[in-house]
Amino acid sequence: DTISIKLRDHLLIADKLKILSVAPLLGEAIRRIHEEDSISSLFV
Known part of the structure; x- marks a missing residue:
């Protein structure tokens, strides 16, 4: 996991x-791309 907030600000x-x-x-996007399905509904 990555946190891009400075520790001081995080506290x-x-x-x-x-x-x-x-x-x-x-994971779902990769599966859909592999199966040549649409991924647009994932990002609405």
């Missing part, structure tokens, strides 16, 4: 942050 807003994984979205 100031930690209660407002939620870390999300994009792995399921990327």
Whole structure:
């Protein structure tokens, strides 16, 4: 996982942050591309 917020700033807003994984979205996009299906609905 990667966080691009400086540690000092992260501590100031930690209660407002939620870390999300994009792995399921990327996995589904790869599957659809492999099967030559549309991926546009994933990004609406």
